[in-house]
Amino acid sequence: MKRVRSLLRGNIRQYAMIIALIFVIIIFEILTKGILLKPLNISNLIQQNAYILILAIGMLLCILTIGNIDLSVGSVVGLVGALSAIFILKMDMPVWIAIILSLIAGFIIGAWQGVWIAYIGVPAFIVTLGGQLIFRGLTMVALQGTSLAPLPDSYTFMAAGFVPDIANIEGINLLTLLAGGVACILFIINEINKRRNKKKYDFDVSSIGAFLFKIVAITAAILAFSYALASYRGIPMVLLIVVALVLIYTFVTDKTIPGRHIYAYGGNPKAARLSGIKTKRVLFWVYVNMGVLAALAGIVFTGRLNSATPKGGYGFELDAIAACFIGGASTTGGIGTVVGAIVGGLLMGVLNNGMSIMGVSIDWQQAIKGFVLLIAVGFDVISKIRAKV
Amino acid sequence: MGKYILEMRNITKTFPGVKALDNVNFRVIQDHIHALVGENGAGKSTLMNILSAVYPYGTYEGDIVVDGEVCVFKSIKDSEAKGIAIIHQELALIPSLSIAENVFLGNEQTDKGLIINWDKTRIRTSEMLKKVGLNERTDTKVKDIGLGKQQLVEIVKALAKDVRLLILDEPTAALNDKDSDFLLDLLVDLKEHGITSIIISHKLNEITKVADEITIIRDGATIETLVKGVDNITEERIIKSMVGREIVDRFPKRTHKVGDVFFEVKHWNAFDPLDDTKQVLKDININIRKGEVVGIAGLMGAGRTELAMSLYGKAYGAKISGQIFMNGVEQRINDVSDAIDKGIAYATEDRKTAGLILIDDIKRNITLTSLKSLKRKLVIDSNLEIKIGEEYRKKLNIKSSSILQKTGDLSGGNQQKVVFSKCIFADPDILFLDEPTRGIDVGAKYEIYTIINELAEKGKSIVVISSELPEILGMCDRIYVMNKGMIVGELTASEASQEKIMQYIMQSNKEAVK
Numbered sequence: 001m002k003r004v005r006s007l008l009r010g011n012i013r014q015y016a017m018i019i020a021l022i023f024v025i026i027i028f029e030i031l032t033k034g035i036l037l038k039p040l041n042i043s044n045l046i047q048q049n050a051y052i053l054i055l056a057i058g059m060l061l062c063i064l065t066i067g068n069i070d071l072s073v074g075s076v077v078g079l080v081g082a083l084s085a086i087f088i089l090k091m092d093m094p095v096w097i098a099i100i101l102s103l104i105a106g107f108i109i110g111a112w113q114g115v116w117i118a119y120i121g122v123p124a125f126i127v128t129l130g131g132q133l134i135f136r137g138l139t140m141v142a143l144q145g146t147s148l149a150p151l152p153d154s155y156t157f158m159a160a161g162f163v164p165d166i167a168n169i170e171g172i173n174l175l176t177l178l179a180g181g182v183a184c185i186l187f188i189i190n191e192i193n194k195r196r197n198k199k200k201y202d203f204d205v206s207s208i209g210a211f212l213f214k215i216v217a218i219t220a221a222i223l224a225f226s227y228a229l230a231s232y233r234g235i236p237m238v239l240l241i242v243v244a245l246v247l248i249y250t251f252v253t254d255k256t257i258p259g260r261h262i263y264a265y266g267g268n269p270k271a272a273r274l275s276g277i278k279t280k281r282v283l284f285w286v287y288v289n290m291g292v293l294a295a296l297a298g299i300v301f302t303g304r305l306n307s308a309t310p311k312g313g314y315g316f317e318l319d320a321i322a323a324c325f326i327g328g329a330s331t332t333g334g335i336g337t338v339v340g341a342i343v344g345g346l347l348m349g350v351l352n353n354g355m356s357i358m359g360v361s362i363d364w365q366q367a368i369k370g371f372v373l374l375i376a377v378g379f380d381v382i383s384k385i386r387a388k389v
Numbered sequence: 390m391g392k393y394i395l396e397m398r399n400i401t402k403t404f405p406g407v408k409a410l411d412n413v414n415f416r417v418i419q420d421h422i423h424a425l426v427g428e429n430g431a432g433k434s435t436l437m438n439i440l441s442a443v444y445p446y447g448t449y450e451g452d453i454v455v456d457g458e459v460c461v462f463k464s465i466k467d468s469e470a471k472g473i474a475i476i477h478q479e480l481a482l483i484p485s486l487s488i489a490e491n492v493f494l495g496n497e498q499t500d501k502g503l504i505i506n507w508d509k510t511r512i513r514t515s516e517m518l519k520k521v522g523l524n525e526r527t528d529t530k531v532k533d534i535g536l537g538k539q540q541l542v543e544i545v546k547a548l549a550k551d552v553r554l555l556i557l558d559e560p561t562a563a564l565n566d567k568d569s570d571f572l573l574d575l576l577v578d579l580k581e582h583g584i585t586s587i588i589i590s591h592k593l594n595e596i597t598k599v600a601d602e603i604t605i606i607r608d609g610a611t612i613e614t615l616v617k618g619v620d621n622i623t624e625e626r627i628i629k630s631m632v633g634r635e636i637v638d639r640f641p642k643r644t645h646k647v648g649d650v651f652f653e654v655k656h657w658n659a660f661d662p663l664d665d666t667k668q669v670l671k672d673i674n675i676n677i678r679k680g681e682v683v684g685i686a687g688l689m690g691a692g693r694t695e696l697a698m699s700l701y702g703k704a705y706g707a708k709i710s711g712q713i714f715m716n717g718v719e720q721r722i723n724d725v726s727d728a729i730d731k732g733i734a735y736a737t738e739d740r741k742t743a744g745l746i747l748i749d750d751i752k753r754n755i756t757l758t759s760l761k762s763l764k765r766k767l768v769i770d771s772n773l774e775i776k777i778g779e780e781y782r783k784k785l786n787i788k789s790s791s792i793l794q795k796t797g798d799l800s801g802g803n804q805q806k807v808v809f810s811k812c813i814f815a816d817p818d819i820l821f822l823d824e825p826t827r828g829i830d831v832g833a834k835y836e837i838y839t840i841i842n843e844l845a846e847k848g849k850s851i852v853v854i855s856s857e858l859p860e861i862l863g864m865c866d867r868i869y870v871m872n873k874g875m876i877v878g879e880l881t882a883s884e885a886s887q888e889k890i891m892q893y894i895m896q897s898n899k900e901a902v903k
Contacts, residue, residue, distance in 0.1 A: 197772055255768040257760045264757055267746035274704060274735065274743055275758040275811070276726035334748050 016379070017327055017343045024347060028354030035357050036350070039232035042225075047160060047304060049349035050238040051077065051297040053342055055320035056327075057249050058293035060341040061286045063324050064253075064266040066333035068117070068124035070287070072131030073294040073320060076109055077313025078139040080298030085148040085308035088155060095154045103295050109135065110291020111284075118283035132317070140310045149307030159303030163235040173234035180226025184219045191215055238300055242342075245293075249338045262286065266333030322369070323348055326376040347372070393457070394419040394554055394585050395440075395473075400451035402435055402444065409435045410449070411609045417554070417587060417602075420580055424600035425589045428631055428830040432609040433589050437556050441475040442468045455554075472553030476543045478562060478828070484532035489514040491531050492546045517545045521575055535689070537568030544575070548584075555579070555586040561595060562828045565689035565856050573599045591830055593624040594859075605630040632832050640863035641835065643842040647866060648679030650717075651850045652819045657711030659699045665707045669695050671874045673711070677819060677850040682841060684865030685854045686890050692874040693854045694738055697821040701735040702728030715818075729758055734817035736808050738824035738854070740801075744808045747797030751789060752778025754796050754807050758815045781810035786836060802833030809840060819850040826860060838864060858887045872897045 028036045035041055055073050062070045080102050087098035109131075116127045167174040191214070198205050205211070229235055253259035264272040265282050273279050297316070302308050327344025329336030348369060355365050397415040401408070410432045417423045427433050438444050440453065442462035453460050455471050462468045482491050489510050498509040514527045523541045525534060531542060540560055547555055557576075561569040573595055576586050590596055596603060603615045605627060612630045615622050628639075657673040660666070670692050677683050685693045698705035700713065702725035713720045715731065722728050728735075737743040745754055756763055756774050763769050763777075778792035785806045789799060796807055805825065812820055822841070826834045841864065845851055855861050861868055868885050870878035870893040878893030 200772075255771070257764065257769060260753070260757070260760055260769060263749070264746055264753075267748050268742070270743040271737075271746055272757075274701075274725060274737060276702075276724075276729040277757075278724070278726065330748075334746070 017340060017347070017376070020376075021343055021347045021350070024350050024354075028350060028357075032354055032357045036354055037228065039228045041353070041357070042228050043232050043236055045349060045353050046236050046239050046242075048353065049345060050159070050236075050242050051301040051304070052316065052319045052323060052349065053242050053345045054245060054293055054297040054300065055316055056323040056341040056345045057245055057338055058290040059317075059320040060324045060327075060329060060336055060338055061249075061253075061262060062124070062290055063321070063329045063331075064262050064333055064336055065283055065286055066266050066269060067331045068283075068286075068333070069128070069317075069321050070113075070124065070131075070290050070294075071128040071317050072109075072113065072135055073290065073297070074313040074316035074318075075132045075135035075139065076106065076291065076294035077298040077301055077316055078309075078311070079109075079135045079142070080105055080295040081302035081305075081308040081312045082139050082142045082148070082310075084155070084299055084302060085151060086142060088151060089148050095152060098155070099158075099299055102299055103292055106291040106293070106295020106298070107288060108291070109294070110288035113291065114284035114287035117287055118280045124287075136314075139312070143308060143310050145310060147307045147309040151303065151306055151308075155299075156303040156306050158237050158241070159300045160306075161237045162233045163237060163240065165234055171231065173230040173232075176226050176230035176234045179235060180223055180230075183226070184222050187218060187222065188215055238304075241296075241300070246338060246342055253338055258282075258285075263334055266330075266335070268334075319348060320345075322373045326373060328380070331377075344376075391419045391421070393417065394455065396452075396454040397436065397440065398452045398454060400436065400439060400449060400453075402439060402449040409609050410439075413451075413606065413609070413611050415604055415611065416614075417585060420583060420585055421601035422576055422580055422599050423585070423587050424596040424603045425587055425606065426591070426593070426596060426603060426627060426631060427606040428832055431606050431631075433606060434558065435609075436606070437475060437558065437587070437589065440468065441465060441473060441556065469550055472551060473556070474547035474550055474552040474554070475556040476540075476547060476558065476560065478559045480539055480543055482531045482539055482542060482546075485530060487528040487530055488518070488525060488534075488542055488545075489527040491542055492517070492549050494546070496550055513549070514545070517548050520548070521545055522571070535568075537564050537571065537689075540564065540568075540572060541575070544579075553584060555584055556589075557586060558589045559591065559828060560588065561590065561592055566858070567688065569595060591828065592857075593627050596627070597622050597624060603627065607631060607633060628831055631830075639831075639835070639859075641839045641842055643682075643845060645680045645842070645846040647681045648848065650676045651679045651715065652677045653714040653717075654700065655712045655714070657696070657699070657713075658709065659695065659706035660708045662705065662707040669706060669874050670699060673876055675869055675876060677852060679850055680845050680848045681867065682845050682851045682853060682865045684861035684868040685852060685871055686858060686861050686868055687871035688894060689856065691871040693871050694823055695874075696871070697735055697823055697852065697854060700728075701725060701733055701821060704728075704735070729815055729817075732816070732818035733821070734758075734812040734815050734819070735821045736805075736812050736823060736825060738827060740804050740808050745796045745804060748795060750793045750795055751782065751787065751799075751807055752792040755781055755810045755814050758811055777814065781814065785810055785840060802829040802836075805829055805833070805837065806840075809837070813840075813844070817849070819852070820844065821852045821854070823854045824856065825853060826855070826857070858890060861885075861890075862887065870894060 025036065055077070059070060059073065062068045083105055084098050084102040087093045087101055088095060093101070113127050113131055116122045117124045163175060165173050165175045195205055195211065253262065261272070261277045261282050264275065264277055265279050269279055298313065301313060305312065323345035324336060324341045325331065325344070326347055327336070327340030327342070329340065351369060351372060352365060355368065393416050395417040397413065400410050400413045400415070402410040413432070413436060415436065425433050425436070435444070439449050442465050445463045446461045453462065460471060483494065486494070492514045493510050498506050498513065500506050511527045518525060518527065521541050521544055523538055523545070525538060531539060544555070560572055564572065576588065577599055579586065588596070588600065601617050603622065605612045605615070607630070615626070653676040655674055657670055658668065659670040661669050673696060685696070687693050695705050699709055702722050703709055704725055713722060720731055722731055722733070741747065746757070752774055755778055760769060763774055775792065781787070782789065782792050787803050787806045787810070789803060796804055799807065825841070826837050829837065841851060841853070853861065853864055862885055866882050868880045868882070868890065869876050870880070870890050872894045875897065877897035878890070880889060
């Protein structure tokens with residue numbers, strides 16, 4: 001029993017955020033008189049927030065390493081968007097080459113900052129603050145102060161397109177329903193396997209009732225979600241990208257040695273070094289990764305806007321950072337999950353979208369988002385103090 | 390007999406699910422040194438936290454009586470007003486501030502309560518520094534003086550608040566013998582000047598030397614109070630009360646066979662990484678055999694930790710030169726992961742800041758150095774990891790609610806066992822154990838010694854670095870004496886004694902003067 005309680009306490013933050021997300025969804029569903037969860041709006045919500053979610057995944061890894069943040073990602077989004085538009089519209093490159101070159105640009109930007117942070121030892125805050133100014137400036141220079149538009153369909157497809165359906169049925173997207181079904185089956189098999197494995201090693205498992213409830217609840221959520229998507233235009237391309245990234249990064253952080261090294265470094269850099277972890281290398285690759293993901297977010301954002309603008313990506317870093325902290329990351333590093341960051345990002349996204357539908361002005365939206373960030377982290381701090389006494 | 394400055398009557402403190410203190414009575418006579426001893430988790434710190442109002446009035450039952458008057462301490466300020474000050478094991482000094490600034494922190498010397506009077510601050514500080522025999526300038530930064538001197542600054546800070554009852558929690562745990570003696574002499578001196586002290590310590594030899602009374606607590610209850618001159622105070626007697634049984638031997642017997650030379654270091658030199666003109670290690674030549682426990686004795690700052698860390702994949706030092714041979718073959722070891730791969734392990738002296746990831750659980754700490762051995766294709770086998778965690782928890786008797794408990798919540802002895810588990814799981818051939826029993830109680834020490842013996846019996850080579858000479862003498866087959874970055878002597882177990890070791894150190898100091 002004690003063990004169960006300590007397990008619960010460890011996970012309470014994450015559950016709390018999921019509960020908060022559901023709560024916010026329900027509230028806005030009521031306040032917007034049902035518009036929030038209309039199939040059209042769900043698709044919009046995904047496409048509007050995808051680039052923040054992509055950034056949040058990269059940002060989470062930065063934050064895991066002793067609470068470092070990357071202030072430059074908004075500017076990198078702008079710069080990479082500008083570069084890709086220049087490649088395509090001014091240099092007449094094929095779209096796929098432009099995308100690959102853009103990702104390489106992100107890699108180089110990440111490596112540049114990684115060298116300063118990990119090997120030269122300049123604090124990440126300073127390096128990325130510098131980066132924010134440098135890359136924003138370069139964006140303006142590259143675009144000469146004007147926007148570049150429109151972009152070819154093959155480019156915007158990634159951000160605004162939908163996965164083509166396999167059959168042609170009026171009003172419903174068959175592929176989406178199938179995908180939803182397959183996701184449910186995979187999820188159930190995975191859960192059963194996990195449980196069987198735990199039993200095999202004689203570890204504690206949750207009660208059969210709780211187990212069934214979890215399966216039913218999550219399966220129902222997946223099915224409802226896929227039905228909603230199916231009754232509009234199907235699976236947005238960008239959803240595929242985000243889901244793939246979430247799966248990959250959850251796997252890496254959870255199950256692999258590099259992932260474990262990132263957590264260990266964030267938990268205690270000195271102990272990590274004495275445990276044989278090449279700490280500088282870890283820090284370097286975390287920033288390279290951030291650069292590449294920022295580039296991907298830049299491509300998605302530019303595609304969604306269908307133009308590259310000098311102000312593109314302005315302020316995105318703050319949304320990504322907020323998403324991580326709302327989702328349970330620790331400001332001192334070593335604690336936080338990819339799923340948490342996604343939940344945090346979605347919470348902010350639903351707030352934005354819901355308030356926009358209600359006609360709340362942008363100014364108020366800012367203030368309310370700031371308030372939510374403060375409450376979420378404050379809740380965490382207070383619950384930690386309680387747990388100690 | 391003098392009057393009681395402090396009486397704690399029938400103190401009972403319950404935490405959710407545990408009774409930490411059960412009807413404890415504790416009385417301290419004015420102008421005496423009173424020692425409080427007990428195993429880790431016996432309730433010493435809880436009792437002192439009640440006295441200094443870390444746990445305020447109302448969270449416990451019983452009375453605190455100071456000078457015959459029942460007191461209500463709602464905050465630390467209240468207890469300070471009665472002249473009670475506590476100096477914790479982790480010093481509460483700000484490293485980047487000067488001695489004077491630290492001494493009057495929170496108690497600033499002001500003109501009309503607004504502007505800090507720095508002259509007054511400095512003058513009063515230097516008066517008190519003289520009193521405790523600390524010869525440092527008042528504007529020296531605290532980070533620039535050693536741990537022993539920092540401890541003295543803490544005492545000066547308490548004196549600045551007109552303390553009458555000083556509580557010291559493990560004041561000598563991190564000090565070498567010289568600094569410890571100095572501190573204990575100071576307490577005796579303060580006693581003559583009307584300052585009573587309560588000292589919590591695991592170092593029984595020190596306690597028997599300076600304490601006028603010794604109160605022993607076990608499992609949250611007072612067992613007995615021994616009075617100097619009345620009771621026959623010996624270390625064995627205290628240990629018996631502490632653990633509730635007689636420990637026949639403080640060092641477990643070992644039946645092992647010492648084999649051939651396994652690890653050999655030749656002409657090893659290293660410089661300070663912050664100042665590469667300063668040579669820290671000078672032409673070190675040592676060897677360790679299979680199944681042998683070798684001790685490295687020396688004063689603090691002798692370069693023992695630096696030696697071990699520089700051998701452990703150059704984790705310390707700049708411009709390192711010299712050769713390392715294992716089984717007669719020269720090895721190139723350039724970083725920590727090389728060292729681990731070659732079978733070298735190092736258990737740090739500083740488990741909290743450099744040994745463990747305190748926010749992470751037991752099993753993940755144990756496996757951290759050797760995750761490769763848990764790898765199935767790309768993935769860390771988490772089931773296997775849990776099994777290994779459980780295995781080591783049982784084998785080393787790590788007292789915890791489960792392997793999922795955070796290491797930050799464990800007691801010092803159990804944290805040390807996790808550090809050991811981590812080293813052992815890496816399956817090394819040679820282990821450097823740096824202060825393996827610092828701040829650990831008698832029972833846990835015995836367990837740690839047993840583990841060391843088991844490893845030696847398996848043919849592992851073990852290097853023990855320790856500031857406690859009895860430990861070195863009790864545990865090691867052979868002892869190197871280090872001083873000022875050099876090996877200044879080598880002794881076998883049979884010929885070694887505390888005096889001989891000190892002799893080597895003194896002699897090398899003399900030679901250095903010449």
